[in-house]
Amino acid sequence: MRADNSQHIVNAARRRSEYTRSRAIQALRELDAAGEPVTFEAVAKRAEVSRSWLYGQPDLRTEVERLRALHRRAPSAQLPAGQRTSDASLLRRLEAANTRVRQLTEENQRLRTQLARALGEQRGDRITTDRVRGT
Known part of the structure; x- marks a missing residue:
């Protein structure tokens, strides 16, 4: 067998x-x-x-x-x-990007205002100096 x-x-x-x-x-x-x-x-x-x-x-x-x-x-x-990437993750990234753009826009506006003031003061000083000299 x-x-x-x-x-x-x-x-x-x-x-x-x-x-x-x-x-x-x-x-x-x-x-x-x-x-x-x-x-x-x-x-x-x-x-x-x-x-x-x-x-x-x-x-x-x-x-x-x-x-x-x-x-x-x-x-x-x-x-x-x-x-x-999931849809939820993309939405969070978009929200973060929008927040960052808003912050940068505000900062840019602040800096433009500061620059305008500084240039205005500089021009005012120059005009005052020219008047003192008599030119």
Whole structure:
């Protein structure tokens, strides 16, 4: 009677499946980090797996679709998802910029007023000096 080696075959298949999944996940990460469009074709090519296999993996399929949608919404922003700016962050930056512009406008007006006074005093001193000299 032969020994049952089926467990070795099952273990080998499990390792091969895990390795294939890790390649696909790595391909997703690399494409996103590089700012390249994430498509089933691009992931399959980089991971050296079939597109049909990717479609059959619910979690990988969801992630490809999510990243693909992000790239479609922001075609000019080719940044990884983790580095993209949120709307709330952009609003805070805009508010900060507006506040800074307002401060600089006020400072500029103060400096113009100071300069006008200084030039006026300088002119007044010159006129007074010219009158004293008699010119």
